[in-house]
Amino acid sequence: MNRNEKLNRIFLILLSLFVVMLGYGILLPVLPYYTERLALKDNFDTDTINFHIGLLTSVYPFFQLLFVVVWGKLSDKYGRKPIIIVGLIGFVIMQLFTGLATSLTMLYAARIFGGIFSSSVIPVSNAYLSDMTSQKQRTKIMAWSGMAVSAGVIFGPVIGGFLSQSDLHFAYSFGQLHFNRFSVPFFAVALFGLLVLFLVLKWLKPSKRTNTVIFKLPKLKISFSAQFVALLLLSFVLQFSITLFETVFSIFGKEELRFTVNQIAIGFMLCGSVMAVLQPVFASYGEKVLSTNQQIAIGLLVSGISLIALPFLKGEFTVYGLIVVYAIGGAMVTPNLLSGVSLISKEDTGRNLSLQSSMNSMGQILGPVIGTWLIAGGFYYPFITAGTTALAAIGLVYFLKQQYKEADRVLLADQHINK
Template identity: 45%
Template structure:
């Protein structure tokens, strides 16, 4: 039987939605510094303050995702998935439109906050949908395909953002506090794509599935505390991985520019290599054939080991080919980690899978806030310190998993 024969219209809709949300994340990456600078200079903000604002505008998005993801996950278990997916897309569209017409730095903050709040529904609810629609033996593959969809959006997004913002559209329409010009086009494009998702979700996600013919009953006393307690090892692994990944991403641009003497285009290729390797490998490593050779628990251990080695090897070369090779190596480690950890959280969460995945998204977002901050601070101490300590930390996690009998017996089955 075809490995992917379980994919139906509903799952395809979820994958497309995850791709579009990731597209929104990717599009703003090459545009945000220029967009922020234009708005800030208009308000008389100094260059140092502009750097400050860029950093906070980057962090405010995952910060609000961290706060709201558990709430969305809980609500999805109670009222169903479809309505929350639609609310998430509505917030996504509002964020894009507001960024597109913003004429002040504070409107940009408002847009990012709205986006963080509402898009935090899409990822945990989307993965909960995948959990609803897949059997236990296909769960990891379904989640891996969701991860592939998201990774591809991150790859394509910067290309679209750069292409649409750099072209001179000869638009400069202004009224009141709003302005439309060349920088607005990528965000209007995303808003249109988001609007097109509404009928797709309405048709692709059937009420009978996503409002759940049999609503999961929340067991008495099943609090966030109990869910976190029961799933803590898996949540901690996801948290550590996100710190390591976002630290790598935040430091890579500065490290490559200052130490490796790379230009912006070459640095962009490095990020593309990372996302592409993750996108292509995730479905492969969790396929039934590979799972028969190496279990999900062992894949997680292997993933942390490969990621740690890849980060440390980046310190040993300035040759472009080897840098890309080592980035691909650490990305391969991530491909082993992400779908397996998420699948285990979904399976162990059982009837509160949506809430469990929401809590995972929250811990991931916390890691995404902390990682760049730690990386930037370590860079001020020593250029090589961020990758050195990250590699050691991740390898220590791999070593613990290798000898941990408890993790094998309690969390090893998938």
């Protein structure tokens, strides 16, 4: 495979990741308003609206968690490309039905459907990238993957906020389906997803495995190294804090800060922009200044403190500044965790990535549910909980450092014996 062909394949995979996360990002600033509108239409108690916002956010990763290994196994059997295509088709359908929803039940059904099919795109795309890159290139390519994901979170809220606030005045009904200005952002991303689907169908070649990445169904007896367990727990903590922040900030902005949809979208855009730009920077140059463990520890410290401070400082630009600081911390942690998991084992890379994706999904499930539950006591509680959890996770980094030292000591002892 020549360099240009390899770059074209990488571009198509990154584009697939981007469009899926674009669909995720579009809903972030709109969800509180969209849920409230549908709940009031269905005569739901207004006190339960925040609960439904959390549940609608959580149900998506819950079904991703259930199906991620299934899609991974199918990609081992039938190839990465067909499974990515199926995921993109499901993604387009989900966006269309989200835009046409006229009740919370229909919105739940769309989110469940999307969770099932989108769970094939992200881990299988990462496996495709891993198939065609060497271990030396793995950190950089995973950082670019993280950048594509973050870019979706940058542009998604902006597009969602802008298009949902359009001055278009129209409404069309088709039985139980309804199309109006609130449908516009979801139809826009569905069209983009359809374009990406056609590009993948035509130009993406099946991957030939340079590194054999195999998705394995978790067995009852799996030998986890201490390093791997620590990395999985860190992945859970990071996703827990991110999704709790994303869910609660949209409600916090709407109810406490009195932000418009566009102002909430700017907050998400800043977060995604900083993470997208800095992840490749930290992946490429971070180790020249700080070790992997130091980057993770400092990233968690910065993220934790900024989350705790957020509900106490309510000026618009102060809030945006804290979001930027939070994103810098996240950008330090994410690529190092991805790289660390992918390098744990040559033989079980696919299984390890699959398990990390499952832990990410667990964090994404619990974050919104716990966050919206804690809102009942005040907005301070969810942000303090997420920040304290991130700070507590620094202890895992110290443990990880000790385990790496022990592994190096054993390796040196074995080499000395072999001599």
